[in-house]
Amino acid sequence: MNKFWSEAVKRTEPYVPGEQLNDPNIIKLNTNENPYDPSPQVTEATQNELKRKLRLYPSPDADGLRDELGRYFKLDRDYIFAGNGSDEVLAFSFMAFFEQHAIVRFPSITYSFYPVYAKLFNVPYEEIALNRDFTLPAENFFGADGGVIIANPNAPTGLYLDTAAIEEIVMNNPECVVIIDEAYIDFAPASAVSLVKQYPNLLVVRTMSKSRSLAGLRVGFAIGDPGLIEALNRIKDSFNSYTIDRLAIAGAAAAIRDEDYFQEIRQKIISTREWLISEMKIRGFHVLPSHANFIFVSHYKASAESLYQRLRESGFLVRHFQKPEIENYLRITIGSDEQMEFFLNALDSTILSSAGSTVQD
Amino acid sequence: MNKFWSEAVKRTEPYVPGEQLNDPNIIKLNTNENPYDPSPQVTEATQNELKRKLRLYPSPDADGLRDELGRYFKLDRDYIFAGNGSDEVLAFSFMAFFEQHAIVRFPSITYSFYPVYAKLFNVPYEEIALNRDFTLPAENFFGADGGVIIANPNAPTGLYLDTAAIEEIVMNNPECVVIIDEAYIDFAPASAVSLVKQYPNLLVVRTMSKSRSLAGLRVGFAIGDPGLIEALNRIKDSFNSYTIDRLAIAGAAAAIRDEDYFQEIRQKIISTREWLISEMKIRGFHVLPSHANFIFVSHYKASAESLYQRLRESGFLVRHFQKPEIENYLRITIGSDEQMEFFLNALDSTILSSAGSTVQD
Numbered sequence: 001m002n003k004f005w006s007e008a009v010k011r012t013e014p015y016v017p018g019e020q021l022n023d024p025n026i027i028k029l030n031t032n033e034n035p036y037d038p039s040p041q042v043t044e045a046t047q048n049e050l051k052r053k054l055r056l057y058p059s060p061d062a063d064g065l066r067d068e069l070g071r072y073f074k075l076d077r078d079y080i081f082a083g084n085g086s087d088e089v090l091a092f093s094f095m096a097f098f099e100q101h102a103i104v105r106f107p108s109i110t111y112s113f114y115p116v117y118a119k120l121f122n123v124p125y126e127e128i129a130l131n132r133d134f135t136l137p138a139e140n141f142f143g144a145d146g147g148v149i150i151a152n153p154n155a156p157t158g159l160y161l162d163t164a165a166i167e168e169i170v171m172n173n174p175e176c177v178v179i180i181d182e183a184y185i186d187f188a189p190a191s192a193v194s195l196v197k198q199y200p201n202l203l204v205v206r207t208m209s210k211s212r213s214l215a216g217l218r219v220g221f222a223i224g225d226p227g228l229i230e231a232l233n234r235i236k237d238s239f240n241s242y243t244i245d246r247l248a249i250a251g252a253a254a255a256i257r258d259e260d261y262f263q264e265i266r267q268k269i270i271s272t273r274e275w276l277i278s279e280m281k282i283r284g285f286h287v288l289p290s291h292a293n294f295i296f297v298s299h300y301k302a303s304a305e306s307l308y309q310r311l312r313e314s315g316f317l318v319r320h321f322q323k324p325e326i327e328n329y330l331r332i333t334i335g336s337d338e339q340m341e342f343f344l345n346a347l348d349s350t351i352l353s354s355a356g357s358t359v360q361d
Numbered sequence: 362m363n364k365f366w367s368e369a370v371k372r373t374e375p376y377v378p379g380e381q382l383n384d385p386n387i388i389k390l391n392t393n394e395n396p397y398d399p400s401p402q403v404t405e406a407t408q409n410e411l412k413r414k415l416r417l418y419p420s421p422d423a424d425g426l427r428d429e430l431g432r433y434f435k436l437d438r439d440y441i442f443a444g445n446g447s448d449e450v451l452a453f454s455f456m457a458f459f460e461q462h463a464i465v466r467f468p469s470i471t472y473s474f475y476p477v478y479a480k481l482f483n484v485p486y487e488e489i490a491l492n493r494d495f496t497l498p499a500e501n502f503f504g505a506d507g508g509v510i511i512a513n514p515n516a517p518t519g520l521y522l523d524t525a526a527i528e529e530i531v532m533n534n535p536e537c538v539v540i541i542d543e544a545y546i547d548f549a550p551a552s553a554v555s556l557v558k559q560y561p562n563l564l565v566v567r568t569m570s571k572s573r574s575l576a577g578l579r580v581g582f583a584i585g586d587p588g589l590i591e592a593l594n595r596i597k598d599s600f601n602s603y604t605i606d607r608l609a610i611a612g613a614a615a616a617i618r619d620e621d622y623f624q625e626i627r628q629k630i631i632s633t634r635e636w637l638i639s640e641m642k643i644r645g646f647h648v649l650p651s652h653a654n655f656i657f658v659s660h661y662k663a664s665a666e667s668l669y670q671r672l673r674e675s676g677f678l679v680r681h682f683q684k685p686e687i688e689n690y691l692r693i694t695i696g697s698d699e700q701m702e703f704f705l706n707a708l709d710s711t712i713l714s715s716a717g718s719t720v721q722d
Contacts, residue, residue, distance in 0.1 A: 002588035002589070002592065004458055004537070004538050004561070004562055004588065005588075006458055006459060006460055006592075008596070009456075009457050009592045009595050012595045012596065012598075013599070014594075014595050015599065015602055016598075017603070020417070020418055020419075020421065028417070033416055035416075036416065038416060042415065043411055047408065054398070054399050054403065054575060054576075054578055054612075055394055055395045055396075055575070055576060055577065056381070056389070057381055058576075058577050059381060060378055060381065084445055084601060084604055085601060087601040087602060087603075088600070088601040088604070091601055095367065096367055097365055097367055099367055116598075116599050117599065117600075119599065120456075120599040120600065175364075176365070177365050200363075201365055209418070214415060215415075215417055216414060216416065216419050216608075217415055217607070217608070218603055218605070218606040227365065231365070234370050234375050235369070237373075237375030237376055237377075237477075238376065238477050238478065238481040239449070239481065240449040241376055241378045241448060242446060242579055243445055243579070244579075245578045245579040245608075246577035247407070247577075247606075247608045247609070248608070248609075251415075
């Protein structure tokens with residue numbers, strides 16, 4: 001604390017991202033990064049852009065990328081906003097659509113950045129309890145006062161809500177904006193983007209960090225009615241005119257273009273996930289039905305805390321949240337088949353064999 | 362306007378950046394970009410980074426870059442904050458140090474983004490009139506209620522305030538933060554960074570877009586007391602954990618390392634500026650004494666509006682502000698010697714020869 005801090009700084013409770021270790025011997029399964037490199041076209045496009053004019057400002061509206069996204073989603077460019085990762089897009093959305101006097105609803109177990117934004121922008125919020133099986137009680141999101149934000153699939157549970165349920169939530173909040181954070185949607189059945197032309201209060205937020213393997217490039221986007229997109233542009237243009245650099249615009253556009261590569265990677269991860277889920281169940285884990293690139297698991301005997309520590313000692317970094325309702329769960333990112341084999345071997349040889357004693361520690 | 366817009370969106374008056382034309386036949390002298398490419402080491406470092414792990418998140422604190430800046434300024438890393446361009450750093454600073462109930466002061470003629478931030482964040486402000494010669498009356502910034510923000514050298518005038526005057530302003534505002542926006546300082550005599558260890562209320566903001574030729578890469582930074590830097594980190598980590606991508610971190614760090622290249626470019630631009638100023642004076646222009654990579658000029662006869670139009674028709678884009686006090690001035694970015702020769706020739710052959718009639722149009 002410092003006498004120069006604003007009220008806003010004082011009320012913040014900053015988000016703590018998963019650890020970014022540089023240790024090459026650690027297998028990182030903690031921040032839901034993609035185990036596969038981005039499309040080779042990304043490297044090519046970025047290298048070409050590098051030969052051009054890094055000394056000149058980028059397009060303030062990331063036109064090249066928005067055009068590519070427009071083609072991909074078959075939507076006009078004015079339905080699309082691009083930003084510096086979906087975190088920035090979400091921050092701008094809080095500023096653009098939520099107020100300091102109207103309560104916003106989000107699930108009690110979800111992406112832990114939502115309450116962080118709410119504190120920063122002084123937006124009141126209500127955390128809606130999930131059902132005991134972690135499914136989302138859609139009707140409890142109807143008729144919100146200030147807005148709704150839902151991650152679908154949800155994090156860290158991986159549970160997916162179908163488009164019909166999303167549509168009900170959107171329909172039943174005609175006076176406020178419903179944000180669907182689809183960071184993991186490419187590993188799930190269907191996106192709510194199909195609804196944006198019908199509902200002027202629906203904003204779908206996406207990231208290129210997960211399914212497109214571009215966490216290091218910082219690109220996210222939002223899709224919604226042009227009225228909502230204009231609001232986001234007004235906020236951005238009052239904050240930072242150019243939030244995506246030239247290399248990121250070029251690289252992200254190339255990633256969108258390479259549909260074959262995208263489908264291949266996506267399918268590989270889904271296959272690995274399904275195989276991993278069955279292997280984990282054999283080992284006594286309760287595994288939530290995941291539609292994301294991670295699984296959320298709890299062991300019938302070994303505590304999550306002790307498993308987290310032992311996995312770390314064995315060279316595997318997973319995510320453990322210190323939150324009462326989920327403190328006995330671990331979130332494990334889907335890596336490559338090879339990484340997951342190493343992981344299962346480590347579980348078998350060192351961890352589960354001593355699980356009993358660990359619990360008693 | 363749209364019923365879903367927040368109060369924040371409604372009160373915004375977004376910044377309008379200088380035009381980014383893709384026409385290769387236009388010589389862009391309107392957004393103070395550097396006419397020279399960045400250091401070859403930037404390309405090399407970026408290409409090396411590209412071979413590494415774009416699929417992984419960057420360092421949330423841009424450690425590699427902050428370490429390099431720390432060596433450069435001979436300061437510990439906790440005196441340094443890095444962000445997505447100095448515009449983002451300034452936006453975070455408004456959130457971190459300014460309040461909705463305390464009036465912030467900045468000059469009436471300065472970087473036009475300051476009132477934009479103030480409107481977005483609902484920070485009240487007072488625009489302090491400059492002297493008639495556009496110099497800054499330092500004493501009118503003493504004892505501010507909510508804070509001070511000053512661009513030094515100022516934009517669009519190019520006028521520089523020496524470090525002693527800056528120190529007086531900082532000393533005379535012990536209860537609030539004084540932000541010195543040094544976007545153009547590398548073209549001026551001395552930086553206020555030398556004062557940060559003495560004054561816990563001084564924040565110096567810099568960009569790599571101008572003197573380091575990296576407008577396309579989006580990197581800026583702030584230097585100040587660790588208490589202020591911690592506030593900026595708390596805001597960033599409540600907004601977007603990773604605002605600078607891997608390629609930008611690597612490229613910016615390389616640009617800082619290549620001191621020889623930096624000095625060469627910087628000197629070239631200063632020489633071109635001095636030569637251009639004398640040539641403009643010969644042609645009947647009033648030229649403010651610039652310490653930036655642009656000049657601010659007014660012709661004794663031809664109106665700025667007509668000169669802007671005619672220059673545009675001749676293939677030169679300069680900046681003209683529709684603000685009463687400066688509507689008869691043009692801001693012209695310093696290009697290469699060759700570009701400036703073309704520019705002077707265009708002035709001579711088509712523009713000034715018809716200036717008389719233009720004024721009467």
